[in-house]
Amino acid sequence: MWNKTTTPVIGLGKNFNRLVRWARTFGAxxxxxxxxxxxxxxxxxxxxxxxxxxxxxxxxxxxxxxGGTSGMGYEDALALARAGAEVIxxxxxxxxxxxxxxxxxQSVPNAKVQFEAVDLANLSSVHGLAQRLNQRLPRLDVLIxxxxxxxxxxxxxxxxxxxxxxxxxxxxxxxxxGLLVPLLRQSDDPRxxxxxxxxxSRGTLNFADLQAEQKYDPYAAYAQSxxxxxxxxxxxxxxxxAEKWGIRSIAAHPGVAVTELIARGPGLNSExxxxxxxxxxxYHSAAQGALPTLYAATAPEAVAGAYYGPTxxxxxxxxxxxxxxxxxxxxxxxxxxxWTVSERLxxxxxx
Ligand SMILES: NC(=O)c1ccc[n+]([C@@H]2O[C@H](COP(=O)([O-])OP(=O)(O)OC[C@H]3O[C@@H](n4cnc5c(N)ncnc54)[C@H](OP(=O)(O)O)[C@@H]3O)[C@@H](O)[C@H]2O)c1
Numbered sequence: 001m002w003n004k005t006t007t008p009v010i011g012l013g014k015n016f017n018r019l020v021r022w023a024r025t026f027g028a029x030x031x032x033x034x035x036x037x038x039x040x041x042x043x044x045x046x047x048x049x050x051x052x053x054x055x056x057x058x059x060x061x062x063x064x065x066x067g068g069t070s071g072m073g074y075e076d077a078l079a080l081a082r083a084g085a086e087v088i089x090x091x092x093x094x095x096x097x098x099x100x101x102x103x104x105x106q107s108v109p110n111a112k113v114q115f116e117a118v119d120l121a122n123l124s125s126v127h128g129l130a131q132r133l134n135q136r137l138p139r140l141d142v143l144i145x146x147x148x149x150x151x152x153x154x155x156x157x158x159x160x161x162x163x164x165x166x167x168x169x170x171x172x173x174x175x176x177x178g179l180l181v182p183l184l185r186q187s188d189d190p191r192x193x194x195x196x197x198x199x200x201s202r203g204t205l206n207f208a209d210l211q212a213e214q215k216y217d218p219y220a221a222y223a224q225s226x227x228x229x230x231x232x233x234x235x236x237x238x239x240x241x242a243e244k245w246g247i248r249s250i251a252a253h254p255g256v257a258v259t260e261l262i263a264r265g266p267g268l269n270s271e272x273x274x275x276x277x278x279x280x281x282x283y284h285s286a287a288q289g290a291l292p293t294l295y296a297a298t299a300p301e302a303v304a305g306a307y308y309g310p311t312x313x314x315x316x317x318x319x320x321x322x323x324x325x326x327x328x329x330x331x332x333x334x335x336x337x338x339w340t341v342s343e344r345l346x347x348x349x350x351x
Pocket of ligand 1: 066067068069070071072073090091092093096097118119120121145146147148149168195196197198253254255256257258259260261262264
């Protein structure tokens, strides 16, 4: 998997395959030269001051954002609607959905934005959303797996009996993405952008107690869910390459951003919440935190299989660039095990 010291040899999807086919007609040496130049260009980091001004027109693109009712997901929806995309916000609460749409339409009067109800911690709700979208959309160009909860003090369980953070942050997205692969494959530039966190570097996949039934530590469970989605984002790129789906799977994280995540998780009065509140003037706004995701979702040069985030102050904030990939996220054997377990738990097989 891509990190700052390795060279991506995946990443150009359909274009790469087209180039190789074309080059083969001229002989292998031309292929090698072409691959070398592709690698050089694929290594190019985003320009550090990349901003929403750099988003190319998204006219005609259909984007689904989980958790677009607040925080980074809302900012993704606003920026993508402004760029002309048809945006679908998928979250639990229709009232929050209507408020988000009204706010977007205040700034972007001709915004094409809709709400779809889904509870990612309920597999039947995830199936319902995927079924509705598969029935009514001609294709899906971008899926942004953004929704999450963080560190509820008590262990919660999803409708299907899974630990609530693993269910919401990872398993729901695993299932949703798998069910939407056929729709994504109808796009000429399909992308899946998945939100991880610097917390992933503190995570371990505890296969012996994945659902934290024996011991629940709210922060360890959050870190595990964010490591799981990162490791799976990389595995999805490998799967896409192997199956020639042409899907770019890209991971992103916002650094630390002021959103509703802490208030709705551990709470602002918790020890964690109080420490967080002390530093909040220095954190990214939700709009700044959304930039790595927006780059991954729209920049023509965004690298398949890459991980983007801020590059300053231990990646808590600062200019956009390649994020550091925790070693655990590159463990291919773990990723294969996670994929198998995820298929078993969700009943969703990718095809
Ligand atoms: N904020 C940070 O500093 C930070 C740092 C690292 C990573 N991240 C990541 O960034 C992403 C966005 O978080 P945020 O900070 O913007 O948080 P936020 O403001 O709390 O937004 C979270 C969104 O997720 C939705 N959501 C929660 N549970 C859901 C469920 N079961 N089904 C469907 N939607 C659900 C919420 O919508 P409803 O409640 O309306 O359903 C809300 O729109 C997350 O993946 C988070 O892990 C954030």
